[in-house]
Amino acid sequence: MTQPAAAVTVRRVDAGHRYEILVDGVTAGFAAYRDQEDRRVFHHTEIGGEFAGRGLASVLVQQALSDVWDSGKRLVPVCPYVAKCLRKHDGFADITDPATPDVLRWLDTALAR
Structure with a gap:
């Protein structure tokens, strides 16, 4: 007998500055960001060890990038x-900015708060 497919959802949690991926309602990982004016700066992605190897990071990041696109x-x-x-x-190339030294300095300051 085969097991039913797990329900995978991605949600944006603005208060936590991250996108979370849930498997059957359990948080399996996240992509952390900070907003700098009209830019969303992604600085860390993590999937819990027990959820590794399922392609969840790719699903998480693709949906997060699509959300950024949709938000303008x-x-x-x-x-x-x-x-x-x-x-x-490369479908996101036209909305992607480089991680310049100025952005990295700003991010260090934003994360230190």
Whole structure:
């Protein structure tokens, strides 16, 4: 007998500055961001060990990037995983800004608060 497919959902949690991916209602991981004016700066993506190897990070980041697109914001990939996804899926190139030294300094300050 096969097990039913897990219900996977992605939600934006503005108060936590992150997108979360849930598997059957359990938080499996997140993509953290900070907003700098009209840019959403992604700085960290993490999937819990018990959920690894299921392709959840890709689902999470793709949906987060689509949300940024829909919101009219631009995005900045500081997180290596987000940058990797953007290289594979160039459909977001026109709303992507580089992670410049100024952005990195700003992010360090924003995360220190």
